[in-house]
Amino acid sequence: MAQTPTACLALADGTIFMGRGFGATGTAVAELCFNTAMTGYQEIMTDPSYAGQVVTFTFPHIGNTGITPEDDETSDPVAAGMVVKWDPTEPSNWRATRDLESWLAARGRIGMGGVDTRRLTRAIRQQGAPHVALCHDPEGKFDIEDLVARARAFRGLEGMDLAKEVTTAQSYRWDETKWSWPDGYGRQTAPKYKVVAIDYGAKRNILRSLAHVGCDVTVLPATATAQEIKALNPDGLFLSNGPGDPAATGEYAVPAIREMVETGLPVFGICLGHQMLAMALGARTVKMNHGHHGANHPVQRRSDGKVEITSMNHGFTVDAQTLPAGVEETHVSLFDGSNCGIRLSGRPVFSVQYHPEASPGPHDSAYLFDDFAAAMEAARG
Ligand SMILES: NC(=O)CC[C@H](N)C(=O)O
Numbered sequence: 001m002a003q004t005p006t007a008c009l010a011l012a013d014g015t016i017f018m019g020r021g022f023g024a025t026g027t028a029v030a031e032l033c034f035n036t037a038m039t040g041y042q043e044i045m046t047d048p049s050y051a052g053q054v055v056t057f058t059f060p061h062i063g064n065t066g067i068t069p070e071d072d073e074t075s076d077p078v079a080a081g082m083v084v085k086w087d088p089t090e091p092s093n094w095r096a097t098r099d100l101e102s103w104l105a106a107r108g109r110i111g112m113g114g115v116d117t118r119r120l121t122r123a124i125r126q127q128g129a130p131h132v133a134l135c136h137d138p139e140g141k142f143d144i145e146d147l148v149a150r151a152r153a154f155r156g157l158e159g160m161d162l163a164k165e166v167t168t169a170q171s172y173r174w175d176e177t178k179w180s181w182p183d184g185y186g187r188q189t190a191p192k193y194k195v196v197a198i199d200y201g202a203k204r205n206i207l208r209s210l211a212h213v214g215c216d217v218t219v220l221p222a223t224a225t226a227q228e229i230k231a232l233n234p235d236g237l238f239l240s241n242g243p244g245d246p247a248a249t250g251e252y253a254v255p256a257i258r259e260m261v262e263t264g265l266p267v268f269g270i271c272l273g274h275q276m277l278a279m280a281l282g283a284r285t286v287k288m289n290h291g292h293h294g295a296n297h298p299v300q301r302r303s304d305g306k307v308e309i310t311s312m313n314h315g316f317t318v319d320a321q322t323l324p325a326g327v328e329e330t331h332v333s334l335f336d337g338s339n340c341g342i343r344l345s346g347r348p349v350f351s352v353q354y355h356p357e358a359s360p361g362p363h364d365s366a367y368l369f370d371d372f373a374a375a376m377e378a379a380r381g
Pocket of ligand 1: 270312313
């Protein structure tokens with residue numbers, strides 16, 4: 001690199017990457033993962049499930065499309081930082097709104113370009129989601145020993161409850177005027193089902209997708225009790241995605257979910273919501289080596305063998321060996337055989353590890369929102 005490096009990424013094992021810093025200055029200490037999606041960096045950076053993680057993008061051209069508020073999954077980037085191969089170029093669209101660099105700077109998030117992301121991705125696979133310190137200093141002054149020490153001191157996502165930090169402080173109703181898309185997606189033309197969605201770090205496109213199939217959505221904080229949920233007399237309960245370790249978050253959420261399952265109400269969960277439903281039914285979750293983060297993960301539906309290409313973002317997984325009798329494994333990853341979906345036999349209670357709202361990603365699994373609506377219709381008798 002001809003120019004003085006202005007960013008340094010230090011891995012806990014002492015491996016150092018130098019590059020060009022952009023966005024905010026300072027240091028972020030986090031877990032490092034890689035995401036293989038080719039589009040949707042804005043949705044990825046604003047997905048609350050990325051709290052506590054720096055994201056390496058394996059696709060080299062990140063930032064060549066601009067930023068548009070319509071694509072935010074929450075109001076600000078939540079991921080701790082981003083690492084890319086090429087410096088972001090002038091965006092090809094939404095120029096008037098914002099480019100990647102100024103967006104990150106305004107939102108206090110660090111970016112780093114000019115990194116051999118293939119080498120870095122290999123390190124992530126070999127080490128298993130390393131702890132890192134990512135530092136951006138426009139003067140290029142780095143205390144490398146200190147950065148390595150800070151990476152080593154990071155205690156990791158295992159045991160960390162982050163849902164409480166990103167959840168909504170107050171309950172609210174999905175607001176179609178604020179968040180539906182200009183083409184009408186997410187607008188409740190005929191709200192038919194009253195749904196309570198628990199926000200463990202919910203992505204907007206999940207709530208939009210629920211509204212699209214006729215749900216009138218009330219969002220409750222992560223700590224909502226079964227009594228608070230029941231008081232709203234919903235037709236169905238939705239459990240959202242979210243950051244951190246499901247085993248830590250589940251301490252308060254799992255008892256509420258278990259009590260709700262006993263009522264016979266239709267329940268649908270996505271990602272963290274899936275992991276916590278599995279725990280409520282008696283299963284355990286474990287940390288994965290480097291997780292699944294991308295928009296191109298093949299999943300097989302067991303009922304008919306159909307393969308869905310899915311969007312994923314998880315570092316923990318449900319241990320299928322621990323699923324009790326009466327809980328079926330409905331979907332499985334074709335990459336590593338890990339669990340991707342469950343259903344309580346004969347009951348309208350189901351969840352998936354991946355992201356059927358596809359943001360970013362393919363729409364192969366959008367049928368799950370229709371299945372949830374159909375379950376609520378059937379429950380009405
Ligand atoms: N997207 C999610 O909901 C992620 C769930 C959980 N935090 C995990 O990493 O596995």
